[in-house]
Structure formats: structure tokens, C-alpha cells
Amino acid sequence: MFVRELSREECIGLVSSNHIGRLACARNDQPYVVPIQYAYSTNRLYGFSMPGRKVDWMRTNPRVCVEVDELAGRESWKSAVIYGRYRELADTREGHDEHMHAWSLLEKRTNWWEPGGLKPVEEGVAAASHHLFFVIDIDEMTGRAAGEDRVDLASH
Numbered sequence: 001m002f003v004r005e006l007s008r009e010e011c012i013g014l015v016s017s018n019h020i021g022r023l024a025c026a027r028n029d030q031p032y033v034v035p036i037q038y039a040y041s042t043n044r045l046y047g048f049s050m051p052g053r054k055v056d057w058m059r060t061n062p063r064v065c066v067e068v069d070e071l072a073g074r075e076s077w078k079s080a081v082i083y084g085r086y087r088e089l090a091d092t093r094e095g096h097d098e099h100m101h102a103w104s105l106l107e108k109r110t111n112w113w114e115p116g117g118l119k120p121v122e123e124g125v126a127a128a129s130h131h132l133f134f135v136i137d138i139d140e141m142t143g144r145a146a147g148e149d150r151v152d153l154a155s156h
């Protein structure tokens with residue numbers, strides 16, 4: 001197996017053609033990682049969530065990391081690691097346009113709101129009302145790809 005680095009354009013291609021990533025945040029030296037659905041647009045990831053641990057932690061420490069990957073086989077994969085900052089999109093007069101932009105990008109996927117909009121049933125319906133949109137402004141992105149041989153790797 002050979003591994004190579006992805007260019008920035010290849011990283012953008014990988015991130016924009018996928019919609020599931022692993023979002024890592026940290027508080028008091030404790031990392032926390034959860035899968036999320038996102039939409040990529042011009043150096044930003046847009047997401048939808050209910051309040052909870054990750055939102056609490058990202059409000060305290062907005063520095064986050066997101067990993068996105070495509071696995072074609074054990075020796076054929078691509079992944080991107082994004083370093084960025086969390087920002088909540090308030091549905092205010094000033095924030096309205098970006099709020100609507102996030103909504104319009106995310107709603108392109110069927111049932112887009114479901115994974116971020118539902119909590120375990122025992123938490124009750126009351127918890128299911130205060131959803132929010134957020135954005136991760138990308139500071140840095142790295143990528144790697146693996147292939148079985150050099151030729152396969154170049155075309156992968």
C-alpha cells in the first residue's frame with residue numbers, strides 16, 4: 001500500500017462530495033467525537049443540531065476538528081482532516097442570510113434534519129424544540145489517500 005498527500009483542491013473535492021464527518025471538540029482536556037451530517041460551501045461546513053454536550057462544549061471552546069473519509073477497501077481510502085472554529089448561526093436580522101443559506105444547503109438531502117434533530121426517546125418531546133444551525137469556519141485542511149500501487153494511487 002502506498003500513501004500520498006492530497007492537494008487542497010482534492011481535499012475540497014473529498015469534503016464537498018461527502019456529507020458525513022466525525023466532529024471532535026474538547027473541554028478541560030477531554031476530547032469528544034460524534035458523527036455529524038454537514039454541507040460544504042466555500043471554506044465552511046454547515047450543520048444542524050439540538051442542544052447537548054457537543055454544543056455546550058463548542059460554545060466553551062470553539063476550536064474543533066472534523067474528519068471525513070471514503071473507504072473503497074482496506075488498501076484504498078481517502079481522508080481529510082479539517083481544523084476550524086465553531087460558530088452558531090442566530091436567526092436574527094443580521095444572521096438571517098447565513099442562517100437561510102445553511103438551511104438551503106442542508107435541505108438538499110432527504111430527511112436532513114433527522115440525525116441532528118432527534119434525541120433518545122426517554123428525553124421527551126420538550127427537548128426536541130430548540131434546534132440550531134452552526135458553521136465551522138475552516139482554518140486548515142490536510143488530506144491523504146492510499147492505494148495498492150503507485151499507478152492506482154495517482155488515479156484514485
Ligand SMILES: Cc1cc2nc3c(=O)[nH]c(=O)nc-3n(C[C@H](O)[C@H](O)[C@H](O)COP(=O)(O)OP(=O)(O)OC[C@H]3O[C@@H](n4cnc5c(N)ncnc54)[C@H](O)[C@@H]3O)c2cc1C
Pocket residue numbers: 020034035036037038047048049050051052053054055115116117119
Ligand atoms: C450518520 C449520523 C449523522 C448524524 N448527523 C448529525 C447531525 O447532523 N447533527 C447532530 O447534531 N447530530 C447528528 N448525529 C447524532 C450525533 O452523532 C449525536 O448522537 C447527537 O448530536 C447528540 O450529541 P450530543 O453531544 O448533543 O449528545 P447528548 O444528547 O448531549 O448526550 C451526551 C451523551 O450521549 C453520548 N452520545 C451522544 N451521541 C452519541 C453517539 N452518536 N454515539 C454514542 N454515544 C453518544 C455521549 O457519549 C454522552 O454520554 C448523527 C449521527 C449519525 C450516526
